[in-house]
Amino acid sequence: MSAFPASKYRPFPPIDLPDRQWPSRTQTTAPIWCSVDLRDGNQALAQPMSVVEKLEFFDMLVRIxxxxxxxxxxxxxQIEFDFCRRLIDENRIPDDVSIQILCQCRADLIKRSCEAIAGAKNVIFHLYNSTSPAQRNYVFGADRPAIKKIATDAVALMKAETAPLVAAGHRIVLEYSPxxxxxxxxxxxxxxxxxxxDVWQPTADNKVILNLPATVEYATxxxxxxxxxxxxxxxxxxxxTIVSLHTHNDRGTGIAATELGLLAGADRVEGxxxxxxxxxxxxDIVTVALNLQTQGVDPKLDFSDLxxxxxxxxxxxxxxxxxxxxxxGDLVFTAFSGSHQDAIKKSWDKQIAGEPWDVLYIPIDPADIGRDYKAIIRINSQSGKGGVAYILENEYGFTLxxxxxxxxxxxxxxxADTKGTELSAADILEAFQAEYLDRxxxxxxxxxxxxxxxxxxxxEADLVINGTGRTLTGQGNGPINAFVTAVREAELLEFEFLNYTEHSLGIGARAQAVSYIQIQPINGKPLYGAGIDTSIDIASIKAVASAMNRALLD
Structure with missing residues (x-):
């Protein structure tokens, strides 16, 4: 039996909407975005941004x-007032950008806000007052008519106070939040x-914004x-009317609530x-916008240098x-699981330029948001063969x-088990060299x-075998075959030659050849060897010797 006091809490009542339409809709366009980083976000910081920092942040938001x-x-x-004035007085606001200011439904604050925005070409004047039963009962001690009057009186006053700005050619848009x-x-x-x-009287050219906030997220x-x-x-x-969303994340589902709210008919998103x-x-606007991008919808925000x-x-x-x-996040384009690494590599190799993105486990091309391909696979004791091969190929050019x-x-x-930590790309290369190239x-x-x-x-092959110099000779239909014959005649190791592949490492005069050769020792398991040299013939001979050394020491 649970000790949790479930009876202490009440379930959120459902909405009577039996013919709801949003579950069958698909989002095909981006909403109107409004950043509230410099107000809602800034007020939540332990150390609010300085004016200089806010200016840098504002410029970044414009670039996005x-x-x-x-x-x-x-x-x-006064700090908030001065920042608003600085944006206006220093002509920092592009003509196609509207600044938004927040104001409670209070006469003195409305008049002060009008002073702050004087001269701005495009302003969204955001008025709000609390409307829930708990707020009415616990905070205001007011009934519905009184709460409604607070809102309508404020809108009427704001309309009158901003009339001179409108007459001077400035655009003032009302946003109201219950x-x-x-x-x-x-x-x-x-x-x-x-x-x-009713008080504001919106028009087709100047719609009202009704912001419907989930100030605290209580419901699913x-x-x-x-x-x-x-x-x-x-x-x-x-x-x-422009219906606007402003969700919070108290239940951890703010993103889902916003995405479903857009399907339900909302036009605008604050975040x-x-x-x-x-x-x-x-x-999190970044997540919602890029979620749209992964569905083929242009988010109208530029996160190409995330x-x-x-x-x-x-x-x-x-x-x-x-x-x-x-x-x-640092780890979102990182795969530790071996099966994931293998699937990523295989699907990435088959990706065709110009075709829709279809790489397993990675819903967006990291390059589209300025992320580095090198961060996609990292190696630890849980990693698999695909991830290891990916590192060697993409970091160092070895195509195993x-x-x-x-x-x-x-x-x-x-x-990785021995070290007990994640391995770097350099660790992988060092292990490959020790296992194959340096034997x-x-x-x-x-x-x-x-x-x-x-x-x-x-x-003729000059070798050092167990510290003693020796020259072997042999004949065949090619250099590798001749060397294998020489080895067999010297009775160094009895084996069958199974597979051979090679490729260049680098380009130009300094390019080297890499050879991979698999042998089957008698009474032993198949083993690979690898060799590297500026001569493909010598690289191949080194690969045979590498495989023999691994077999003899197995």
Missing amino acids: GFKQIEVGFPSAS ESFTSTEMDFALEICEAVT PNIHADQIEWMCRHLTRRDL TLFGNGERTGNL NEIREIYERTTRMDVPPRSPYA PKAMHREFGPVVNRL KQPIEVVDFRTTEKDKVVTC
Whole structure:
């Protein structure tokens, strides 16, 4: 029996929407994005950004492509006011970007906010007041009519105070938030939004923004979607309204709630980069935008250099992006599992330029967001043959035969077990060299010469065998065959020659040849050897000697 006091909590009531439409819809366009990093995100920082840092962050948001940026709560503090004025007075706001300011439904704060925005070409004036039963009862001690009057009086005052700015050619857009919308009765949420809209009188050229925030996430994402669809259906001026979402992440489902809210009819999304915000955070716009991109929808935001965006974010906010954070985390394009590594390599090799992205376990091409292919596979004791082969090929150019993957993978696993840590690419290369390229015991190839007559190749191989110099001779239909014959006649090792592959390593005059040769010793298991030299013949002979050494010491 659980000791958890379940009776202490109440389930969130469902919405009566039996013919809901959002489950069968597909998102095909990007929403209107609004960054609230400089207000909602900034207020949640242990050390808020300085003005210089906020300016750098604002410029970054503009480069990313945000056309709506909430810059602060200018009536709440002098610092916020001064920052807003600096953006305007220094002409830092592009003509196609609207700044958004937040303001409570209070007369003194509305008038102060109008001073802050004077001269700005495009402004979203964001008014809000709390509407939920708990807020009405515990905080305001007010009934529904009183709460509605707070909102409508504020909108009327804001409309009057901004009239001179509108007359001067500035664009003022009203955004209204019934704060704690998701905890408010649906009929009252609709009633107060309709009343505010009645006062504002939106037009086709200047729609009202009704922001429906999940200020605290209490319900599952499907209920949030039902709430949004219900509102969209019942708004009398839906065609003159931009329905906006502002989700938080208290249940850990803020992203899902936003995505379902968009399917439910919302037009606009407020959030922050990497989800910075109060408590468990705001919506992570990076994730939602790139989720759209993975579905073939242009997000209209540029995250092609996500590493730089993350660097500026972490430096100015003094927050860290977790290593498993979608798209931006250090480990999200990293595979430790051997089966994953193998699948990634095989599907990556078959990827065709110009065709839809279809690499297993990696839903987005890391190059599209400025991430490094080199970070895709890392090796530890849980890694498999595919990952090891990927590292050798992509870091150092060694293209191992597939059968050799199975042979070398366990070598690396044993090394990782011994070290007890993740292995670097240099560790993998060192292990490969020690296992194959640097083996000189008991046989070392010192020199190798061939002559050919009547299509018969004769070789002379100068070897050091167990510390003693020896020259072997043999004949065959090629250098390798001649050397194998010489080895057999010297009775060094009895084996069958199984497979041979080679490729160049590098380009130009300094390029070297790499040879991989597999042999089958009598009464032994098949083994590979590898050799490297500027001469392909000598590289092949070294590979045979490498395989023999591994067999003799097995």
